[in-house]
Amino acid sequence: MENLPLYISVFFALTTLLTLILFYITIKSSSSKDIRAKANLIIIILIVWLMIQAFLSLMNVYNSNLQSLPPKILVFGVFPSVVVIVILFYHKQGKRFVDSLPLLNITYINTVRIFVEITLYWLFLNKMLPKLMTFGGVNPDIVCGITAPFVAYFAFRKSKIKEKMILIWNIISLIILMNIVVLAILSAPSPLQKICFHQPNIAILYFPFVWLPTFIVPLIIFGHITAIRRLVKSISKIE
Template sequence: MSNLPSYISIVFTCTTLLTLWLFSRTVNYSKIALIIVILWAIFQSLMGISGFYSNLNSFPPRFLLLIAPAILLIIIIFNTNKGQAFIDQLSIEKITLIHIVRIPVEIVLLWLFLQKKIPQLMTFEGRNFDILAGITAPIVYYLVFVKQLMSKKMLLFWNFACLALLLNIVINALLSAPLPFQQFAFEQPNIAILYFPFNLLPSVVVPLVLFAHLVAIRRFLKK
């Protein structure tokens, strides 16, 4: 990925750091949570830099290491007493704001498409409408928590809708990657996420955004 304009990597790296900062505020700067997430981000950075994920012929697919551990950790958190106690004391206000990172992510995806590193269907010019979640996040935050003009039920609906947008792009991205189960974009597969720093999108940024939605939904449904 050395032939990419440097600004693309710089903007995405800054976006990842912004995500980590917003997450740290969300978890009230919990040392354990921050240590786990930062170590995971460092590990994934080293894997991406080494070209570990560019080997597409290994079995099981190395790509699984990008997403499986984070998803497994989220499942554990939501199904253990300590994990539930931890997420039930998080601030919904701060959780809502973390979704603004989806705006720069979508801009980076468009740049990657123009550089022929991902297919068009992964951008807002194709099947990806996830930028709507990023644009509406500060609006929803303002209407719900500042002006109190929007009900908590509407916030719950917004979380479900934005979760659907997230799952849509995740599924399309996975099925566009040059893996045995690829279904789309054979003329221009999704190769960017196999390299640093873009491998941090499925391994760090997406799991944190998913975690934020699930925490908010659990809190509202529990009430």
């Protein structure tokens, strides 16, 4: 990573910070007084998580012994995030937390995808990941980021968009995100790699880009599942 321009790392670190701030605002806007009171604790836990991921990547845990199976970044970075999301949607207190978050704020968080996609394109130009993971390849994720503030404003501020359309937007955005997740896994250097051997996806193994698969992506996925769950329940009640 010595040859990577510093501004790319700084830009992505600031994107991660913005994501954290937006999520903090979301929690502080919860409809539950108890959840709002726990906002600081939740953010502290997330900061500790980010620090752990930074430490592991800076200690070269993720970019060494790349033939280990399963890949270490999946074991120590992605899997814990998946477990937390599953618990939140199955545990009584977790569902209470999920159902208290305002969909307006959750939707606004998706705007960070614009900055993520800019970062990915810069990383491609610096030979840190394959072109297919960018908006110049087969990744239209930036469209979700661009449309997010409009969906948030017209759907939840102005009530100009029907719930079914909001639901469709969330489903499509989640599918697009899962597409890039699959591409990222299949192009990363590991026994699971199936594509892009000429230019593998190595960026996510280094600091600060390790925060993308271990924090930003899981948070965006959590937001979409939350919105889908809430919208399906709301539409079902109407019908």
